[in-house]
Amino acid sequence: MSTEVNLKQGLRKLEYPICAKEALYKIYDLICSRITSIKNMDLALDLMAEFVFYEVDRRGHKRAQSLSPLQELQLVKILYEYFDTLTSESGRNTVFLSLFSGTTINSRLGVLTKFISMGIGIPSTKILSSASAWMQQLGNTSPNSCKFAEGLIQDYFHFYVSSTEKITALPEISLEFTANFLTAIAENYYNTSNKKTTTLPPSKFIFPPQKLLETVTLWISQNTSLCIAAQQKQAVLPPGAIAMEATTPIAGLLKWCILAPIYRQDSKEYTDLHLALLNSIMEIPKSTPPKAVCAQHLTSSINPILTFVNDLKNKQEKKFSEIINEDALQLSLDRFAQAIQVIASVNAMYGHTDDLYHQIKILPFNKLMNIIQNNYKNKVVVL
Template identity: 25%
Template sequence: MCSYFQEQTKDSVRQIIFSALFSPQGNKADDGRMILLGKLVSMAVAVCRVPVLECAASWLQRTPAIYSVRLARALVDDYCCLVPGSIQTLKQIFNASPRFCCQFITSVTVLYDLSSDDLIPPSDLLEMVVSWIFEDPRLILITFLNTPIAANLPIGFLELTPLTGLIRWCVKAPLAYKRKKKASLSNGHLTNKIAKDSATGADKDCHLLYSKLHLSVLQVLMMLQGHLTEKNLYGRLGLVPFDHVVPLVEEINRLSDELNPLNASKEIELALDRLAQALQVAMASGALLCTRDDLRTVCARLPHNNLLQLVISGPVQQATHAALPPGFYPHIHTPPLGYPAHAAHPALPAHPAHPAHPAHPVQTFIPGMTFPYRPIR
């Protein structure tokens, strides 16, 4: 099969045959299809068969997410779990099929949602994903940029970008790893894996990787305003759906309550800082379509965080102008686009000089108010 797809010269024929063979039909044969698909794509990765990887990328985009996650799990098992060091083989397909890499990242962010210790991404997988994105942040926009897009996306399929999943990784990571450490200590001993991770500093390395990933995600969000405007989707398509922000905030709140706030104050602060940064940049770029009132309602129960408070308060809104697209939040210190420049104010006439006041001690803590100083007795 791998040879057939490699030798078939017509891409349309490849796609049709691939879809006919592996699209879920809702019957008992689906399990067999998924097992065979996992072996085929795993082989294509091992021998770098780009046509198969391109077909798999289209399949991931057009298939319900529950099946996409199964394929991602099969690849993670083959290249992250079975043979140590084999992740390098998977890592090398970055240049061969970026489109497949984009869809694979989207799938693994759905698979590993950090909701439990078992669903924290393996360190090798995390390092590979971060290296891909840090090398070229535009990688995670490939599907979005190369797909005809309708305003209403189908429910139950992978999103156009892995942005939501990557934001979830960055925001929840400090709390998830703290929970993992707390669970291991509460058992009275460290498991072999956790002991090994602690000895090698793997958890510390992971925290650095999440920090690096967070920077890359913010950079991608900042690119989006131009792309959305170019596609005439600014204000119409939220690539970071508000419906996905709500459960993320609820998960953060639950984890914050679960962990002792006194012992996890640094982790909670870091998670909320990252959440605030992601929300602010996503809203400013048009990737997140919601109002500050929506955010205030959703974030009301979160622990206090100065940066988050600034974000949900937002800049002082000026009068609505037709030239501004929906959901546009003007910058605080610069005039928003579409507003006419204000004419310079005429110079005010000089005030006549006031006569000197009699000298007496005054207190000037409050600007503009003076009164005699009276010591407290």
């Protein structure tokens, strides 16, 4: 107890941000030593809240005023220098996951986004590797990961558009981080149930900025293994931690390409991205069981297509025969069918595949989709 008191009293004598820098070294000793305890972890969490993020005072009460913009920038710089010099990947990830845990991330997301934005800009492979492990452990499609990804998009595709060459080179810095980042990005667009980000309005499709679309297309076109990279290399985690399986961005990005025609998003990048995704899927190594594309994720394109058909029928009073021959609808269905066909051909689909094939029956007629349905029906009969 006296050691804990002495430690805190010593740090309180230091001005911010020096106390934050010193606290990080103490935190590492507490949670990364060979012998750890609940007491050490609790003390480390106290140090984070009081001396690193300046969230509570010496009595543990929430501060009326958090970090000033200047203090936040000072902290981001300290975090960058600290993590970029840590040689132990296990220790680095242990501290990172503790600083930005699922229970504290809401109040620390702004610092995290600026910190990783700096890790992209300078850049730092070590920091992005830890950020990748963090996204994977919290879930790369989770609300926190999606908010984090949106923050980086704001930085590099809205605020600092002249610095896009930095993020264009992202796969060269960290392939695994880019893959997890892509999965979160895919969730943020062409998604009506936008509870995942606070910056995007609900019940409305949001389309990716053109420069982001171009960058994503370039990434995947240049590296067919990018989409599954996060599944190929396991992060080094703290002892006893259970590694979470990464969700690939394939289904989410395919949804962009499938729905783009019916929402009059006619950028040629959607065609290029669709082709790049199909090429990537063809290169997926066989795994048992399959883990690259979830069948349930693919079904998320069905309702928007049906809504499009109903809108044409009700608002424009078109006959169903006219609607079926709509070029935009048929292109959308062609892309959907091509995706299912290629994914099935390399046995990369997992989950409720029967449900997917059952649901696509309610879609308007499309020649290729009809062939896929018949092939699946025959396969099931043979089995």
